[in-house]
Amino acid sequence: MNDRSREAHDAPSVVALDHISKSFAGVRALDDVSLAIRPGEVVCLAGENGSGKSTLIKALSGAQPAESGTVSFHGQPQAQISPIGAVRAGVQVIYQDFSLFPNLTVAENIAFNDRLARGTRWIDWREMRRTAEAALGRIGVDIPLDAVVEDLPVASKQLVAIARALVDEARLIVMDEPTAALTEREVKHLLGIISRLKERGIAVLFVSHKLAEVFSVCERVVVLRNGRLVAEGPVDEFDPASLTHHMTGREIDAAPVVSADAPRGSDLLQVRHLSREGAFSDVSLDLAAGESLGIVGLLGSGRSELAKALFGMDPASSGTIRIEGEEARIDSISDAMERGIAYVPEDRLTEGLFLTQSIGANIAAGSFRRLAGTFGLVRKSDIRDEADGWVERLSIATPSSDLPVSSLSGGNQQRVMLARWLATTPRILILNGPTVGVDVGSKADIHRTIADLAAEGLGVIVISDDLPEVLACCNRIMVMRDGRIVDERRNDDVTENELSHLLSSDAEDA
Structure with a gap:
């Protein structure tokens, strides 16, 4: 010591x-x-x-x-x-949203609390920059002081929040x-x-x-x-x-929940030379019924952009998509849904859930057309029945589906997202970061759900940078880097360290 x-x-x-x-x-x-x-x-x-x-x-x-x-x-x-x-x-708390001012610069965010605490009526811009520069220097990082925070990547926002805490003598x-x-x-x-x-x-x-x-x-x-x-x-x-x-309070098996040798059905999805300028290029892949396919890549690799193209959110500019052998033009979300594709986004809070609405309304949101009766009206009792069935099947911990979805934990919110899309009876399910912000128990449950869905004949695509996750619940794993698929492995033919190396640009020189 x-x-x-x-x-x-x-x-x-x-x-x-x-x-x-x-x-x-x-x-x-x-x-x-x-x-x-x-x-x-x-x-x-x-x-x-x-x-x-x-x-x-x-x-x-x-x-x-x-x-x-x-x-x-x-x-x-x-x-x-x-x-x-x-x-x-x-005592300084850095929450998940960082609590920064998105429209202010890095220097202003770092020095703001210090100026406020001093009660100064006039701002000395040179002193503010010196304060911010010194705080960043204390953690050994270099971020442009004039950059607007909302334009920074997540990692840089995290560092700005830490630097601000140090200015306040944390x-x-x-x-x-x-x-x-x-x-x-x-x-x-x-x-x-x-x-x-x-x-x-x-x-x-x-x-x-x-x-x-x-x-x-x-x-x-x-x-x-x-x-x-x-x-x-x-x-x-x-x-x-x-x-x-x-x-x-329970034992959780860390062993993979799927096998590379699990039986594969006929091809559900065939993608050939799919491209979207500035996002991904020349992507080809196959997905069979009963298969869970992992696509791993670092931020900026094109992994999320590929998922959104397959779901019609940001359509591809070239290439072909075939579903069960038939060429499919997917230019919108409705095109994807009509073809039996469902997508669970990475950011459930801003892209997936209606936080002020009930659990039941969130689950039934994708099925209103099916649930609609005379004159297109949907009865509350039908919404409740639909929701209660999925609450039971996916073990969503809530005393009532009438409660707001914001009342649930992260793991249970993720189950609500899964329930919404499973209620549309998809053939292809795309999961983007399915366990981001989810606790270890819920993560294991979601991995088991993915394996069960594949066993029922769905084709599942799991997009993630959580390497243990894809090794646990995917039969095959494709590695994406710089917008391209650069490698493919079976889950029993690659280790976490090998996958980590393949994700890095350093792998190009190996």
Whole structure:
């Protein structure tokens, strides 16, 4: 242990929660939870969706005070916590949406809170740039200060949010699913930055469903389940199986759920030389009934653009698509649906769900034409019956399909998206990032659902950069890079490391 680490270990906790409890509408979200985080410590907060992680974060940041228990900053108990009080104590929370000002520049976003805290009426633009430049330098990144934040890639937005936290003299940075939308290369960069923060004595509370990241960067793990702290200890006391068991309360088999030798039916989909300028070029692939085909690629590889072309959202400019041997012109979503193609998008919140509408309305949204009776009217009872059937089949955890879909966890929202498109009785199902932001238990359930759908005769395409995911639930895997398919492997003929190498542009020189 070096001198800095020894001093951090002996120092008072940055934050300590003692016997914290919180309820919502009679439901216990946190039940007698105690947790302390020391300077320079990277702690993983693990748990399934709905376990109480978000409530705990809101309690320590002052966004939603606990109803009982005590929160202390630097050894000092707080009678009442406000968000600004938590910030002044050095607690910074970086949420999944980063909470940046999209229409402002990088420099303005980084220095804004500092100027606000000083109460200055006039802005010194040179000083603002110096502040932003120094903050970015502390994490070793170079982002153009005049760039407008909404034009930045996700990884750069993440770094801007971290730099802003450092300007406010952060002592604890809470990162809520920081890698959910990052590529593998960007994840490695972020984990390196977290290590540098640790060396500076800054503590990190790291929330992630990706267990490999937890074991690579965290030194202690705290597990919540149903609002209670069920396990805590050094990371080397856990392995993926034991951590998963603590999170879910059940055993989850990590073995692949599909076999490369699973029986294939006749070809459902044949794509030949499909291209769209600036997105992808000369893509050819086949998909058989009963097959799950993985397409992996980094951000910008053309993977999502290909999915949207097959579903008619952004049609291809050249090439041919055949469905069950018959040439199909897919210039719109309605063309795709008429041909039996369904698409579950990667961003369910902005592209997939009607968040203020009921679970039932979301499930039935793709089936209104089928459900319509006389004069084109759809009865509420028919919507409810349709929804309740899918709620049961896909094990969507809700007491009623009349509740808003926003009330569900990420995993259950994803099941609602699946239900909507399965209700259209598709022959081809395209899943783009099917488990992004989904907890480990729900992820395993969705993988099993994918395998079951293929076994029922659907053709399934899984588009993802989650390599363990495609190895688990796809018979074949195609690698996409720079808009082209560059390789194809069976799932029993390639390892995760080999796939990772194939995704990189460095593979071109191998």
